[in-house]
Amino acid sequence: MKKTMQLIVVAITAGVISLGGYKMLENKQTEATFSVLEENPTFIPTTYESTNAIATGIDFTEAAEKTVNAVVHVKNKSINSQPKNIMDYMNGGGESRAMLGTGSGVIISPDGYIVTNNHVIANASELTVTLNNNKTYEAELIGTDPKTDIALLRIMDSETDFPFVTFADSNNVKIGEWVLAVGNPFNLTSTVTAGIVSAKARDLAGDRDTQSFIQTDAAVNRGNSGGALVNTKGELVGINTAISSETGSYVGYSFAVPSNNALKVIQDIMEFGDVQRGILGISALNNAAAQASGIDITEGVYVADVEKGSGAEKGGIRSGDIIQNVDGIKIGKFSDLVGYLGSKRPNDIVDVQVLRNGNQKNIPVTLVKLETLEIPDIGIEVKNVAQSILDARGINYGVEISRAMTEATKRYKIEGDIITLIDDIPIKNIDDAKRVIASRRYEDALKVTFVNKKGEIHSYIFR
Template sequence: PQSDIALIKVEAQDLDYIPFADSDNVKIGDWALAVGNPFNLTSTVTAGIISAKGRDLNEGDSKMQSFIQTDAAINPGNSGGALVNTNGELIGINTAITSQTGSYIGYGFAVPSNNAKKIVEDILEYGDVQQAILGITGGTLNPEAAKQNDLAISQGVYINSVAEGAEKAGLKRGDLITEIDGVNIRKFSDLTSYIRTKRPGNTVNINYFRNGEEREANVKLTKYETYNLAIAGVEITNADQDYLNNFKIDHGVRIVRPLSQRIEIPQDKYIIVEIDNKEIKNIDDVKKIMNNKSENENTKITFRNQNGQQESYTFRN
């Protein structure tokens, strides 16, 4: 659902298929063709260029988006259609436009083919997407931050905190990631786009700068685990100690995103610390409690904000 990609089995024979290109090799300025059925116009093809890569349409939300941007005309009805290069190879799946009118105004967006290929392979093999994480929090380095930290480079991903595989590999807060497996990392969406093509257990080679010195590390990716706490209308994941320190506590689970409007809890301002008056340390604790509840039993959930204040709510099944 986060990428709007589905895998569908078609019972048919002798269908033509499209070869996948390596979307990491797509360059800004390359020609692209967008195929689709806008306005019920069957098999329409429009031409344009790749105008940006690693585009995140909303950096403030929890979705790790990384689209290919094109000025090939994409309209309602193009979604799910192919974005191809001049060799007829798939480089992306058309998924969105930005517009004040609802129609094309020059910007269309596609899920990169490498991401789409990994998603469908995961669904086919595991029944779900195996999402890997590097084990860092951070953001795109800007020139102002580079100047404040006396960095000679103005592009890359600045690390705010480390956990999981990144911590074991020796990465630290303040490091600047510039390459992964030889792929240039200019902004945070470049990093997330590449990592989303990998699986938990894969190892990636990181080039980074620390105190002006270029270094290298091999990081084993870990699994991104989440749990839908449906009764409260939120998706949760485990919280590392750096995140817990923001709330002045040593236990709790992190709210990834709201799933409904059951309760107005800002996801970055609160964590869940107790369920039914029992301390919560990880999502396994949450699963155990929820799996042992009877069908009509109420659930008391305690949230904590960054000032140390706690609020409890009782939810009915």
């Protein structure tokens, strides 16, 4: 028994010594670690802190709460005719079917004005919007602008004050800034996703594009179109419009119309009934084309030609100038210029900084109205064309196709082609085109002669 007690005492003593030694070693290691931190402030700890927004001092909850009640689920009912046989196809007949499309929209005023995408409500025969509280209202279409893919709706209940989102200045948006995308992807109502601004002034169709998008990595999918892109204050910085994907679903790239451009479009629709576009009156070469022509340019917009009578000509801009800055906004490429001017109107005066013969020069320019003509019989829009473009094609006159308006004409990729003849009558400007179109009978065939981007001549007959 005595021997047993001795063994127990020895065991307890050994345990105490072992535990005490471990604690001493642990304390020494801790002291050594803090000593290194104090001696070397650039030491990187191996204990990683959470990288979520709240841990970094950014809280998305206020922005989400402000926005989610002002973003609506837009439902678009349209009637389409589906041909059942070859005779229906040839005669334009067929069985009528009701189609339902969905998307998102953003309430921008307490009386129920809503901004959304044009493609969300295209061909609608009936529009309804559902709020986050599940209340559904009928909506009316106020106006659209297919070029910017913006449409303006209004809820037809005039007695209710609705939650709304205020506009921010999209020129102040910074690359790397946190943003939220709010919408209704895949009919999942009131969905909020977060990301950063990946790029600004992104053009999706090359330097002929009339758009300039904010690119983000916030998840956007089908149904998000027309929804809100907001900053961490819950202010509107863009209208979610498109994704870049081979699958049709989000893969990391989404694009929004800047809030300044969207605001200008809806203000024009409300005040004038259509969009008033102000232009400098120049034709430009993109950087790659300029460099291929032996022109040393890495940033800016190279002025290839100045239209006669334009604000650019009257202000003193010359062919060969490089536009570097407009109203303090840096112009690195054509989409920067398009994006900024997209928020301006005719007769606005902008301060253009150009580089000429190695010297910088500031030139005030009064913007002129972009004159275009829609030809519904063909499904295109045309505008006057700069002489430099005519010279490059080896022709003396014509009007440029600025936009394909239907799915059929979009397939032919004719934007940028020059129309020289309509019904064999020379077309020197859009006034000539107006006269010819106005004088013809609708039921008559329409012959149009084009000169494409390669300088090839083609004639088509439209019936």
